[in-house]
Amino acid sequence: MSVLRLGLCVIGVYSMFLLWAVAQERLSVPFQHIDGQSTDKFKSALFLGTCQSFLSSLSALAYILIRRKSGSSLSSLLGLDFTSITKANGSSGSKTNGLEGTKVSINGHSHSSTSHTPPPTPKALLLRYLQVSTFITLAAPFGFAALSYITYPTMVLGKSCKLVPVMLMNFVMYRRRFAPHKYVVVAMVTAGISVFMGFGNEKPSKASSNGEQGSYGQLIGISYLLINLILDGAVNSTQDEVFVRYKVSGQQMMLWINLLCTLLSTALGTLPLPHIPVLHPSSGAQSEFASAIMFIRTHPSVVVPLVQFSLTGALGQLFIFETLQHFGSLTLVMITLTRKMFTMVLSVVVYDHKLTLGQWAGASIVFAGISVEAWVKRKEVHAKRVLQEKEKAKIKSL
Numbered sequence: 001m002s003v004l005r006l007g008l009c010v011i012g013v014y015s016m017f018l019l020w021a022v023a024q025e026r027l028s029v030p031f032q033h034i035d036g037q038s039t040d041k042f043k044s045a046l047f048l049g050t051c052q053s054f055l056s057s058l059s060a061l062a063y064i065l066i067r068r069k070s071g072s073s074l075s076s077l078l079g080l081d082f083t084s085i086t087k088a089n090g091s092s093g094s095k096t097n098g099l100e101g102t103k104v105s106i107n108g109h110s111h112s113s114t115s116h117t118p119p120p121t122p123k124a125l126l127l128r129y130l131q132v133s134t135f136i137t138l139a140a141p142f143g144f145a146a147l148s149y150i151t152y153p154t155m156v157l158g159k160s161c162k163l164v165p166v167m168l169m170n171f172v173m174y175r176r177r178f179a180p181h182k183y184v185v186v187a188m189v190t191a192g193i194s195v196f197m198g199f200g201n202e203k204p205s206k207a208s209s210n211g212e213q214g215s216y217g218q219l220i221g222i223s224y225l226l227i228n229l230i231l232d233g234a235v236n237s238t239q240d241e242v243f244v245r246y247k248v249s250g251q252q253m254m255l256w257i258n259l260l261c262t263l264l265s266t267a268l269g270t271l272p273l274p275h276i277p278v279l280h281p282s283s284g285a286q287s288e289f290a291s292a293i294m295f296i297r298t299h300p301s302v303v304v305p306l307v308q309f310s311l312t313g314a315l316g317q318l319f320i321f322e323t324l325q326h327f328g329s330l331t332l333v334m335i336t337l338t339r340k341m342f343t344m345v346l347s348v349v350v351y352d353h354k355l356t357l358g359q360w361a362g363a364s365i366v367f368a369g370i371s372v373e374a375w376v377k378r379k380e381v382h383a384k385r386v387l388q389e390k391e392k393a394k395i396k397s398l
Contacts, residue, residue, distance in 0.1 A: 009323040013335050016316030021152070023309035028147035031299040041148070042302050044292035045141035046269045046280075048309060053261035055314035060255035063318055067251075079252030080122040120246050126256070128245075132238045133260035137268070138279070139231035142224045145278045149221025153355060153363075158225045159232075169233035181376045188369030192362045199358020224278065250321035258317075 027048065030039035068077055075081040147155060167182060242253065269289040273280045280288055296302055323335060355363075 005322075006327060009319050009327070010335055012319030013316060013323065014339055016312045016319060017339055019308060020312040020316055021156075023305040023312065025147065025152040026305040027302070027309060028144070028152075031302045034298055034300065040295070040299060042292075042295055042299070042306075044269075044288050044295070045144035045278075046137075046265045046288050047292035048144065048306070049137065049140045050262055050265040050269060050289075051306065051310035052313040053258040053265065055310050056317050057255055057258035057262060059314045059318050060251050060258060060321075063251050064255065075122075078255070079246075079248040080125065082120045082122070082246070125242070125246050125248070128238060128242050129253070129256040130260055132235055132242070133257050133264055135231045135235045135238070136257065136261050137264045139228050139235065141278050142231070143228040146221045146224035146228065149217045150225065153359075154221075155225065158222075158229065167233075169230065169237040173234065173237050179376075181372065185369045185373045188372065189366045192365030192367075192369060195358060195362030195365060199356050199362065251318075254317055254321055 027042055030041050032039055064077055073081060143155070150158075167186060239253065242248065266289075268280070269292075270287050272287050296306075
């Protein structure tokens with residue numbers, strides 16, 4: 001049963017996110033107008049995010065309801081019942097996710113709570129979810145806008161360097177320390193992305209289509225990508241804090257974050273805001289959702305990739321959290337590592353991107369760095385299992 005579940009998780013992550021990546025890149029290029037005389041780009045990143053987050057929240061809610069235990073209260077199902085955590089406070093030797101006297105290791109850094117930490121409350125947890133949702137809502141438009149200036153393989157490799165902003169934001173926001181191997185991994189992925197960008201010879205066609213020429217346009221794309229990565233780092237560091245501080249499941253976090261993202265992006269998309277580069281590209285005081293709906297009416301070919309992007313993203317998140325819950329972060333890292341490699345290869349094949357030997361070398365350095373991370377995690381997991389087996393043996397001997 002375990003092997004079958006793992007196989008389904010691997011197939012689910014691969015199939016959903018490979019299709020998601022193809023749809024995302026398709027949405028970054030022009031679509032034919034119904035008059036047959038012109039083409040235009042779909043610019044509403046908020047509309048994209050709203051569609052995906054809405055379906056993701058529905059998927060998470062359906063998963064929670066299907067897997068619920070009989071007699072569970074509504075607050076318990078939604079991850080807002082902290083009675084058991086409060087009762088466990090003060091007990092020694094128990095892992096209580098951030099309570100007094102507990103030390104928890106998350107993503108290679110340790111976090112020790114103190115007696116000054118206030119008890120967990122639903123209000124505090126919802127505020128953390130709102131913080132994460134705000135970062136996600138702001139990050140998505142910058143990532144989507146970057147694709148207008150850089151190629152998708154460059155975007156994938158840049159996103160592989162996520163360790164840098166995650167470490168930075170963990171230190172800036174929560175003063176966390178990191179294991180020594182993390183700095184080796186960061187150095188490798190940073191060197192890899194530098195080699196990849198330095199040996200690139202792609203034509204600035206994307207930059208030219210946006211009124212920017214040559215390296216200046218690529219500089220804009222890289223700047224947008226960096227902003228996206230920094231905001232992503234803030235998202236991951238805050239999620240780590242939530243898992244350390246509160247006892248919530250991955251599906252509960254998925255539900256609340258996507259629900260709040262839907263509310264935030266809907267509010268931003270329906271308000272008649274002025275033109276704001278990247279965040280609100282609609283001209284005048286027209287709402288972005290009105291512009292998006294008008295675009296869909298005049299460019300019907302956008303519907304298929306839009307549905308594919310939203311649906312595969314929502315279902316893919318379920319497989320991600322299912323893998324994390326049943327097989328741990330090591331297995332998830334290995335799956336996502338190989339998935340990113342296949343995403344880049346698929347993008348090169350489907351959209352005929354040309355990579356130089358130097359760029360392939362840079363990509364290899366990046367993925368080698370991520371492999372070091374996976375290898376160290378594998379050793380840590382093995383060491384913990386050996387220690388647990390020794391403790392069990394001692395108990396039996398008594």
